[in-house]
Each structure stands twice: as structure tokens, then as C-alpha cells.
Amino acid sequence: MSADITLEELQLAARNHALPLEALRHAITPVGLHYLLTHFDIPYVDEQTWRLRIDGHVEQPLTLTLADLRARPAHTEAVTLECAGNGRALTSPRAPSQPWLLEAVGTAEWTGTPLRGLLEEAGPLPEGVEVVFTGLDRGVQGGVEHDYARSLPLEHALREEVLLAWSINGQPLPPQHGFPLRLIVPGWYGMTHVKWLRSLTVVDEPFRGWQQELSYRMRDSEDDLGQPVTRMLPRSLMVPPGIPDFFSRSRLLDAGPCVLSGRAWSGLAPIEQVAVSTDGGASWHEASLEAPVSDYAWSGWTYLWNAEPGQYELLCRTTDGLGNAQPASPAWNVDGYCNNAPQRVRVVVRPGREPTLAQP
Numbered sequence: 001m002s003a004d005i006t007l008e009e010l011q012l013a014a015r016n017h018a019l020p021l022e023a024l025r026h027a028i029t030p031v032g033l034h035y036l037l038t039h040f041d042i043p044y045v046d047e048q049t050w051r052l053r054i055d056g057h058v059e060q061p062l063t064l065t066l067a068d069l070r071a072r073p074a075h076t077e078a079v080t081l082e083c084a085g086n087g088r089a090l091t092s093p094r095a096p097s098q099p100w101l102l103e104a105v106g107t108a109e110w111t112g113t114p115l116r117g118l119l120e121e122a123g124p125l126p127e128g129v130e131v132v133f134t135g136l137d138r139g140v141q142g143g144v145e146h147d148y149a150r151s152l153p154l155e156h157a158l159r160e161e162v163l164l165a166w167s168i169n170g171q172p173l174p175p176q177h178g179f180p181l182r183l184i185v186p187g188w189y190g191m192t193h194v195k196w197l198r199s200l201t202v203v204d205e206p207f208r209g210w211q212q213e214l215s216y217r218m219r220d221s222e223d224d225l226g227q228p229v230t231r232m233l234p235r236s237l238m239v240p241p242g243i244p245d246f247f248s249r250s251r252l253l254d255a256g257p258c259v260l261s262g263r264a265w266s267g268l269a270p271i272e273q274v275a276v277s278t279d280g281g282a283s284w285h286e287a288s289l290e291a292p293v294s295d296y297a298w299s300g301w302t303y304l305w306n307a308e309p310g311q312y313e314l315l316c317r318t319t320d321g322l323g324n325a326q327p328a329s330p331a332w333n334v335d336g337y338c339n340n341a342p343q344r345v346r347v348v349v350r351p352g353r354e355p356t357l358a359q360p
């Protein structure tokens with residue numbers, strides 16, 4: 001594992017936690033186990049005074065309470081969210097930011113109202129090109145003070161799967177996941193899903209806010225403008241088998257049949273294949289796939305491994321229906337986005353225990 005994680009990175013890592021890999025066993029991630037990423041501070045919101053404002057280039061600006069929103073048609077969808085910086089700590093050189101390893105992911109059942117209905121009610125004017133989603137959180141990043149805000153092209157904001165969500169796994173959003181209302185854009189990397197929404201603004205030219213124009217771009221060099229990060233690239237993860245070593249997290253396993261399992265997802269197309277290697281990537285075996293939890297959520301996979309005593313490096317790798325596969329080593333970029341290189345799990349298999357003799 002690469003060294004020299006700074007105290008600033010540790011400070012971020014302690015605030016923004018990942019999914020413990022054993023929690024991949026849950027098709028729907030329990031709330032406290034879902035990964036978490038907050039750039040600035042978690043805002044304190046009073047539901048009684050909170051309002052959502054829909055304005056800008058619209059026929060009819062709207063101001064809504066949480067009760068107004070909850071009275072609208074509701075839809076629940078299981079959606080896999082992954083941070084675009086997932087895998088950053090394994091890139092080299094590494095961008096100074098949240099040092100994710102592999103587990104900045106989770107799948108929750110989000111309940112909310114389709115954005116489309118609300119936007120149609122406000123009535124975007126013909127010159128409208130994008131919707132800017134602004135959160136209540138404010139801070140300084142890259143030397144620039146700003147509210148956390150991201151935009152979507154109007155035609156994407158009008159897609160039926162885009163939700164304004166007030167509930168996760170049947171509970172009101174907890175403060176850290178965006179109470180009282182957040183955006184859910186199925187298939188897209190995490191930064192798109194703006195938490196603590198306070199306004200939706202239809203604009204007549206592309207939004208140039210810091211989190212849009214200067215961040216979340218795949219840049220080859222500091223001067224490169226780069227391409228925007230949008231949908232999640234394919235990735236698969238494995239529940240580490242056996243028991244962990246406390247400090248190194250390497251695994252200890254008894255010899256014998258062992259069902260390896262995990263989850264795979266892609267924001268580009270449904271998952272088509274997961275392959276598993278038990279020899280460090282030299283040979284690959286096809287895993288069995290389960291039906292995805294929803295059109296916008298990960299698929300479970302299993303592979304029966306007959307583990308014999310020895311030392312192993314286990315890998316998994318997925319391919320989606322458009323042929324997008326996890327590359328052995330993705331192209332480097334300045335900010336360490338979209339590193340979907342395969343997970344590697346070191347395992348020591350010890351001789352199986354003798355069956356216990358029946359007591360007379």
C-alpha cells in the first residue's frame with residue numbers, strides 16, 4: 001500500500017467514510033454503512049423554515065416546503081452511488097484530496113418526487129439550457145469561496161429517473177446524506193447528487209461554478225481543461241473472504257470450498273459479466289451473476305473457489321453490456337478520478353481443520 005498519507009488527507013478520510021467491504025453482502029446498504037462524502041460542513045437545517053426555490057429562466061418561479069414536496073407523486077428507486085474519486089489513493093502521483101481506496105460506494109433506496117414534474121410546472125423558457133442545483137453548504141476550495149453547486153443539461157434534468165429525494169431506505173434523510181432534500185441522478189458519479197438542496201435555477205448558458213468548471217474533469221495536466229466526469233465507469237468489488245488481520249486487513253481462510261461474492265455496477269450499461277482470478281490476474285473464471293437490484297443499481301455475483309492451502313491474490317473484474325471493462329491500469333489524470341482498476345485481495349489459505357470427533 002502506498003505510504004505518505006498526510007494529516008490533511010487523514011482528516012478528510014476520518015470525516016468521509018467508505019463502505020466496509022463486508023457490507024457488500026447487503027443488496028441495499030444499511031444507512032450508516034453507506035459511504036459518505038461532504039466537501040465543506042454538514043449544514044444544520046430547520047425543516048420549518050427550509051424552502052426549495054425553483055427560479056431562473058422559468059415561466060413560474062416556485063417556492064416549496066418539504067410538506068409541499070412530500071404531497072407530490074413519489075417514487076422509490078434503488079440507486080448505486082459512487083464517488084468519482086474512488087480509487088484515488090491508489091494512483092501515483094496522488095492528488096491531495098479525499099484518499100479513497102476502493103469502497104466509496106453504496107446502494108440505497110431513495111424516495112422522492114421526479115424532478116421532471118416540478119420543472120414542467122415551473123416551465124423552463126426556450127432559452128433555458130441547464131439547471132443549476134445549489135446546496136446550503138459553503139466553503140473554500142481551490143482558493144475560491146462558493147456554495148456547493150452543480151448543473152445538468154436541461155434535457156438530462158428532464159429524464160424520468162432523476163429524483164428530488166427526501167428519504168433513504170424508508171427513513172427521512174439523515175443530516176449527512178442531505179436532509180431535507182437531495183438530488184438523485186441514477187448512473188452518474190456522486191458529485192452530481194447535490195445534497196441539502198436550496199435552489200434549482202434554469203440558466204441560459206452553461207454553468208461555470210467551481211465544482212463544475214474547475215473540478216470533476218479528467219485532466220492530463222494542470223493546463224488541460226479536460227473532459228467532464230459524468231457516468232460511473234464499470235467496477236466490481238469482492239467481500240474479502242475469511243477473517244482479517246486487524247492491521248494489514250489481509251485475510252486468513254480455511255482450505256475447502258469457498259463462495260466468493262461481491263457486487264458490480266456501471267453507469268453506462270447493465271452489467272454483463274464478472275470474472276474472478278485467484279492467481280493475481282494470470283487466469284480468469286466467469287462468476288455467476290444475480291439480477292441487478294434495479295435498473296440503476298449493482299448486480300450481485302458469486303464464484304465457487306476450491307481453496308487449497310497456500311497464498312493467493314484474488315481479483316475481480318467486470319464488463320458491461322456496451323463492452324466497457326475495468327482496465328488493468330486506467331489512464332492517470334491530475335485529480336485522480338475514475339480509477340476503476342481491479343481490487344486485489346491477499347489471502348492465506350491454511351489447511352482445513354479436522355472434523356471434530358463425535359463425543360461418545
Ligand SMILES: Nc1nc2c(c(=O)[nH]1)N[C@H]1C(S)=C(S)[C@@H](COP(=O)(O)O)O[C@H]1N2
Nearest residue numbers: 035036037038039083135148190191194195
Ligand atoms: N451539497 C453538497 N452535495 C454533495 C456534496 C457536497 O459536498 N455538498 N458532495 C458530493 C459528492 S462528491 C458525493 S460523492 C456525494 C456523496 O453522497 P453521500 O455522502 O450521501 O454518500 O454527494 C455529493 N453531493
Ligand SMILES: [Mo]
Nearest residue numbers: 083084190191
Ligand atoms: Mo464524490
